[in-house]
Amino acid sequence: MPQNSPRLNLPYLQPSQAQKHVTHNEALRQLDIITQLCVAKINATIPPVAPDQGEVHALGNTPTGDWAGHAGSLAVWLDNAWHFVPPRIGWRAWDESEEKLLVWDGNSWMPPPVATENLDGVGIATGYDSTNRLSVRSPATLLSHDGGGHQVKINKADASDTASLLFQSNWTGHAEMGLTGNTGFTIKVSPDGGTWTNALSIDPASGTASGAAVQTSADDTTPGRLMRADYGYGPGNLLGTVSENIGIPTGAVLERGATPNGDYIRFADGTQICTVTLPAIGCTTSEGALFASDAAVWDFPMAFATGSTVAVSGGGGASARFIGFEAPTETQVAFKVLSTTSDATPLPPTAVAIGRWF
Structure with a gap:
């Protein structure tokens, strides 16, 4: 028979052993140490x-x-x-x-090994429940990288479900952002946790924005709303090509240009102004009590809208001269420079035409 037990090395009592209490007490002391x-x-x-x-x-x-x-x-x-x-x-x-x-x-x-998979829940400085299976009570929560980038993922089962971050005050929700009932990113706000307003929604296909915080139309001037690029103007579209759709501006605010026939400027509201300095001309042909230049035609640098009324005015290049215009069309106007005296001096007249481009 062995002298000691195989696992705890406790001494056995032996047959015919004297003072068995000594061996027994030694085993008890060993147990007292390790138990x-x-x-x-x-x-x-x-x-x-x-x-x-x-x-x-x-x-x-x-x-x-x-x-x-x-x-x-x-x-x-x-x-x-x-x-x-x-x-x-x-x-x-x-x-x-x-x-x-x-x-x-x-x-x-x-430290003893701890099973970390398929736990019912984890509560850190607080308790968890069947809905909040991970609960943390702390001034802050840190999720850091492992040498590279870092992602926090919120996954939902179906498009109609919710995958979002909910911000609460005293357990009442006041702001939420994420995928709420669809696959478009939405930011919602609430004054009481019961009534919610979609402040900003981003379409997942086009990336365009809508919601109560964004303009709903070009004439929406509700205070505090964000201006949409296609409804408002900024440095990128103040100057450019003006355009319209059924009378509503769709391009830049101002369009400015020049052709061999003069300069022009178009406004988003449909106004067009054409200006020109015409070739120098003299006034020597007698017309009644006045003297006139040869008849000439100014082709506008940009045509006016069909059927629109064009107003034309100008100067003859000197205080004693003035321009006489015939009725303009949408593309040109005929004119003569008139003078109170016969004057062959070639002076450049100027002209301005105002009308509409749509």
Whole structure:
């Protein structure tokens, strides 16, 4: 029959053994040391000066003094002497100094393994429930990278479900953003958690924006709303090509240009102004009490709208001269320069035509 038990090394009582109580008490003392094991310190190296009876230390790799040569063992102070017990794999001990449970893995004392998959829930400094299976009570929550980028993913089952972030005050929702009932990104706000307004929605196919925070039409001037690029004007479309659709401007605010026939400017409201400095001309042909230049035609640099009324005015180039215009068409006007005296001096007249381009 062996002298000691195979796992805990407890001494057996032997047949015909004298003073069996000694062996029995030694086994009880061994059990007293390792059962419900609590250690004063883990990886201890220096024996305390005045240990308490039954005080246990888990020794480190380089113990000194009375502990020398017992690396990794449990050192127990009993009857004014240190007793040493080598731990076995799987032994558990409560670390009194750190207040945590540890397990001996054959080389060191480690935290016990914890199953982290398929948990019912996790509550950090608070409790979880069947809806909020992960609950965190903290001034802040940090999710950091692992050497590169980092994503936070919220996945829903179907397009009609919700995948969003809900912002609450005293457990009442006041703002929500995400995929709420469709696949377009939406930002919603609420004054009371019951009535909600879609402030901003972004179409997933086109990327265009709509919602209560955005203009609904070109003439929507509701205070506080964001201006849509196709309804408003900015540095990119103040100057450019003007255009319209059924009388509603669809292009730039102003269009300015020049041709060999003069300069023009078009406004988004349909107004067009054409200006020109005509070739120098003299006035020597007698017409009644006045003297006239040869008849000429000004072809407008840009045509006016068909059927529109064009107003033309101008100057003859000198105080004694003026221009006489015939009725203009949408594309040109005939004119003569008139003078109160016969004057062959070639002077350039100017002209302005105002009308509509649509």
